[in-house]
Amino acid sequence: MAELSVVVYGRNVQGHLPEALEELADAAPAVEVVLAAVGASAQEAAARHPYVTVVPLPDGTPDAAARAASAARATGRWLQFVHSKDGVPALAARAVAERAAALDDTVDVLLTDHVRSTWRHSRMPSPDGRFLAKPGRRDVPPADCPDLLRVTPLLGTRVVRRAFWQAYESERAPSDQVAADDELFTAYALLLTAGRIATHDQVAFEDRQLRAESLPPVTADDRFALLETYERLLNLAADRDGGPGPSAVLYAAMVSASLRIVARDRLPEPAAREFFRRASHAAVAHRPPGYRHPGGLEGVRRRLLEEDAYAKYRTFQAVNQRRRKVRSAVGAGRAAVGRKVRGARYHQDLRRPIDSNLAVFSAYWDRGVACNPAAIAAKLAELAPHIHPVWVVAAENVPLLPPGTDHVVPGTRRYSRVLATAKYLVNNANFPNAVVKRPDAVHVQTHHGTPLKRMGLDQLDYPAAAKGLNFHDLLARVDRWDYSVSSNSHSTQMWQRAYQSRYVELDYGYPRNDVYYSATAADVRAVRERLGIAPGKRALLYAPTHRDYEATWTPRLDLATLADRLGDDTVLLVRGHYFYGGTVTPLAGLRRAGRVIDVSTYDPVEDLALAADALITDYSSIMFDYANLDRPIVIYADDWETYAKTRGVYFDLLAEPPGQVARTQEELTRILTSDAWRDETAAKARAGFRRRFCEFDDGRAAERVVRRVFLGESESSLPPITPVDERTPAPAPAPASASASEEATP
Template identity: 65%
Template sequence: MPQLSVIVYGPNAQGHLTELLDSLEAHPLSDAEVIVAAVGEWAREAAEGHAPETVVVPLPEGTGDAAARSAGAARATGRWLHFVHAKDSLPAGAPRLIAERTAELDAADAHATAGAAGAAVDVLLLDHVATTWQTAATPSRDGRLLAAVGREGLTLDAAADLLRLTPLLGNRALRVGFWRAHEEQLTTDDEPQAAQAALLHAGRVACLNQVAYEHRELRPESLPPRAPEDRFALIERHETLLAPVKDRRAARAVLYDLMMRDLVRTFAGENLPDAVAREFFRRASLAAVRWRPENHERPAGVEGVRHALLEEGAYTKYRAFQAANRTRRAAKKAVRTRKKQVGAKLRDQQYHRALSRPVDPNLAVFDAYWERGVACNPAAIAAKLAELAPHIHQVWTVSKQNAALLPPGTDHVVPGTRRYWETLATAKYLTSNVNFPNAVVKRPDAIHLQTHHGTPLKRMGLDQMEHPAAAKGLDFAALLARIDKWDYSVSANSHSTRMWERAYPARYTSLDHGYPRNDVFYTSDAETVRAARARLGIAPGKTAVLYAPTHRDYEAGFTPRLDLAELTDRLGEDTVLLVRAHYFYGGAASPLSGLRRSGRIIDVSSYDPVEELCLAADALVTDYSSIMFDYANLDRPIVVYADDWETYRTTRGVYFDLMAEHPGQVARTQEELTEIFASGAWRDESAAKARAAFRRRFCEFDDGRAAERVVRRVFLGEPEDSLPPVIPIEERTPAPTPEEATA
């Protein structure tokens, strides 16, 4: 019998379950078992990746937390249970701390007076840290209270202030016999209620004044919205907890304080509809009077006034009191902000005047890479939109310096101009692969389509908070405000869908339709491939290798990672290197000068579209660039050159181990890279096998009809089930290779 059963339960919310199980696997404990009550397929898949050490209990999608906890506990064989939600985490060594402390309690209980009622400790309380979508591992306020109680087991009535601890099941471990005796009272989807009930039913409790849990609060805007009436459940929770302790003076006093605090905060802090607010206030007032302990003293100051008005049931007086406070605060804020608002900008005036006009249902705005021009997923969507819905007028946002590079006849607006803001204000559709400016208002009738511009290997969005070298002062509050405007988010594979939900937590609809820019990899023919190579100057019969490294956030500039002259020389006369980077050596003495003149190195750093480079190349060499996910659609060889993988993984953060899940061959030094090509390993059977697995995972929805699906779903409003289905990967035919195109 293990000392501790760690019961992980719930759905794989925003992908956090994998990290939790990885951390448990990294610090195994012989005296603990891990049981995963996995809700839904994604959680089951993540959990089964850690079997057989982990016991997996698969549960249907939608199973509630209480039912999941019970299902996991039913399989437990340990003496103590620790319930850990799948979205949360455990600090390194936490299970060992809990196991050792509970073993100590068991030993003490074994020496207790025989037959003493309630002698055993039933609940062990733990300290924790809190993580939100904006902060990481913030210490709780519970530590002082836990330290003040000490290590001896005692009854709750002797330390009723323990009820003030954050009400989580994760910051308490339960003796298995206690759980089974009180499972019915603890089985509720309301976790705070279950956590408090565990304390109220315990014979004795003990404390561990060390952090052994990490509670993660998901962004509310990424979760299904609650109905206003759901706030009534808060009153029911407190009354349910207060009922059994009517005669337990100390516990009742603490629970009453907690109830009043929660009721006042909810009423004051949430903008409830008037009818709901009145009913909430009425029920809260009744509860405040019904459960008020004898000789109870209200808090001093403003909080005491609020309590008095609530007990009195004086809804109108309370609202007047709130209004007076708001007026006072608003006056102070106005004084602070007036200095910043001297002289309203003409742009703002024009934009806000335009917002009063009706939304034009036949106007669509497109943007790519911060006004760079017609490119990427927006370009592919725009092309398909012109074909399927030519009545919708398209306007591109393009910087002044890039306007001259637009295809002839492209209607466009330059940022900052009057027409720019008027167009953004009145367009029905706003499509971008990055984000529109913060000042853009999301109108109820407008649709914002976020296409992204790659599959994430590196950490993105809110996940960058833990990697300051990557974030570099990123305004996360502004980021959240931007993503809240999204209606749709385009995805190329399930991995991206899940990581976008995690990195950009909001209520948009994920379009698992594929990346429109990758359609060309399935719709191009041999003539298209030959024409792309001809435009680049690649002579017939030559092997073209595209080298496309990514940017390093931890480097001030671009650092050459390869000696291109030596590499080109080793690859031989029949190989052409297409280099998409900005670090060519200058001067006549450069060894690259002759290679450039001979056509053996071609600078494609500014060449667009990048999809054409992919069609022209026989193989790709990259490091951590998302181009590998797109190029994999072509089913051509890919070599990863990862000379600084450990540094990149640590400083930038990654979502999976590319060294273990690569798309072909991996080189860690230039010598290894050269040998991969010299030996033919770049296109051998093992490389093809790795590439096939990579394609199945990351080219999941890319089949040549992604743009059509997006246009029909977003711009034409067609239902999901009427869209062209995704073609299975084994039935797709990529564009011919350069060798096939010249055969």
């Protein structure tokens, strides 16, 4: 029997659960891991870890019920409760188990230190060390060391003896579900009700704080409930009769929290006034005997609170805010004036009415008509022709637009007006920082790939990839999103984690991938003819990705040698900018002979995928889209370790590839000159990859987006997603050629 059971509970928020389980992998079997698997994604994550005891629970199970169900299955003498968003390093768990093993049954709680992580900073130390160090290695009752109640109230830092936890749960009235669901209450109550407390002044828990804008908005009722929690705790402390120390600490925490809410929360005025009144009543009713106000401004605030002098408090607050604003305005004045002048026209246009029949589209930072926005615009013309599309296109790309495309160029007068007045704004990247999110406007973020490499906030620890990205500006852009389109559950979770805000996830598939199910054999033949691929030739699309850590491109393959080894029956479609230029290269002759075709500037890329018999790539997101076609994929990963460490990745591609993997050019050549590229092993890997990453792509993604966003149809009325095994992708080139021969036969 393990000394310690780590109980992991809660919904798989923002996809952190697999990471939490992976951290604990090295702690088994010395530490037991019990998972309250709430929902399918949690159960799927647990399936990868055989050392985990799984307690399957339906979606919507409250955290308190999940903790109780898992604790009932735990066998360890001690329990540590860890939310799925948080973490416990394996070494830390083993250290806690060793510390707990030395404690006898008179100790009920082992209190540990922690670190805190946010979207911006990782593993910041806590302020709790000085409190944890006070008892040393002694165990003490709460009354003898009330400063232990100053330790941050996190349930994950309270390691509790299982028998004590069972007694605590049984003594709780069944009707008091509010207290059970309140982790703040539970974190404090465990210390108040413990007979003796021991400390472990080492980090044993990582508190991952989610960005507030990614969570449901905090309401006035939530703030009233917080005040009620503190009052319940003060009543509990009085009932336990543990002396004045614990009550004084809790009282100080309640008053500080109340003043912080009044000062920082933007509650509606009636709610703010009511909260102040209730906080004033609580501050007077629970004020400890002999209590003395602190000095300075804080003392003034507390006196005004106890007097219920709301109007005076707001006046006092406004005076202090004006003083700070005057100081900051001196330095920022000129810059602010400049921004106002430059944005004058745009802000004038923002006063115009919203045009409910106007939609603005942009793709790849104003490159042109492409990707998911293009597929949505095409379906919009079919299902909602009354909505007029306007594309934002950089001046140098205007000549490449399809004839008749209504467009605006950034910086022009009409550009300002359409951005200010359009009802719908659709982009696969982001609109500029200066674009204002009007209340009646709808912003749709379509993205442009499934993430293997780390994105958004997850780039914080990868400066080679972030390259000076301003994460505050990024989040301001993200906060404009109303909808985020996703093609699979992996993407949905990673977007929630990398772009934390309150947008609605549209798990509909990528509209640009619809063509992989609607294209016919004739369409495939037509693309191959446009590219100059002779009938009967094998076409391999080679599409490598960019390396953030390289200042200039470094060739990863000797394409001339590869083309020679593959022979005359194979054509390489090479999508990249790296082998052409003003000088003659070894590929020049191969291009003239038709054995290498430069498709670097060919759009759309979906045509290239339809034309190819197989895909060769490294870490490009094209692999996820190409998998929809159920055709062979070969990964050329000669620098995987370097890429993973410098760019950051969400999963080990080499462990879960879409087909065969080559680490050297010789291995790649061997795969492509044999049947390995399309053998049973490759097909099996591709099938698993396709089920995971083509989850929502079934050919009707654009229709779902248009019906839901532009036509306002309900979720239940949208076309259901066809299971992967029941879909029929576009025909492969060989069957397409065969179909052409049959059509030509009299």
